Amino acid sequence: MTTALAQTKTDKAPANDRLPGNAALMFDAVSMTFPDGTQALDTVTLAIQPGEFVSIVGPSGCGKSTLLKLASGLESHTSGDIWVDRDSLGYTFQDATLLPWRKVLANVELLMELRGFDPAERRRIALEQIELAGLSGFENHYPRRLSGGMKMRASLARSLALNPAVFLFDEPFGALDEITRERLNDELIALYTRQKFTGVFVTHSIPEAVYLSTKVVVMSKRPGRIVASFDIAFPEPRTPELRYSSGFAEVCGEISLALRNAMEG
């Protein structure tokens, strides 16, 4: 295990000397209760291997965002262990979180700037990511002049510029229209295929989860537990025709049923 791998513990967490194997991200019996007494998560155990793309679906309020916040260190868990290299983490939210006073190029350079990248190097990487994101020609536009889909592309480019080993996605396409969302799904697959990060993707859309993922996990209603896990075996990279295949509909149906049971159970 490299020294860069950070294990996070709270004071209340029991000592745990087990190694996380080769996982890129591991939750080991993680529970979380907010200071007001709201228990968000209940003994979540999930090991995500390098190169996996895992989507998390579950009832609204079951703790999906909280799980990503724990992985990133934005929130602290109450018990259990989380293993992840926080020095190599990407994170995007439903809101693209671009700085309105910075042009696209300066927004994409932001995280590299904060990490102290050499100016010429960060400019080179930013331009490359802007091109990959399909935003060439918009480098000098302010975010207010971009569509929702373009803002999200810029947000992805900003995170991908750091070449993260693990990328956390919190419903990044939830606010977009369906056509834009499907197009961004394909663009994300292209980026994932190229940059080979490990993905953790929270979504309310089962077809989106199935299309993107190597695995889909289903959480119970709050306090969230993992109640089902589906390996998604369709060949990669996925292409749009997959969405219209009977096999795709069948897998979506199985997950939908598991989600329905999770909501009722």
Ligand SMILES: Nc1ncnc2c1ncn2[C@@H]1O[C@H](COP(=O)(O)OP(=O)(O)OP(=O)(O)O)[C@@H](O)[C@H]1O
């Ligand atoms: N700071 C907080 N203090 C107290 N409770 C909180 C706090 N943040 C979130 N919660 C509660 O914790 C639970 C889990 O919230 P979380 O945002 O993780 O759910 P979610 O599954 O991502 O929801 P959604 O699908 O609706 O986005 C919810 O009941 C929420 O109201």
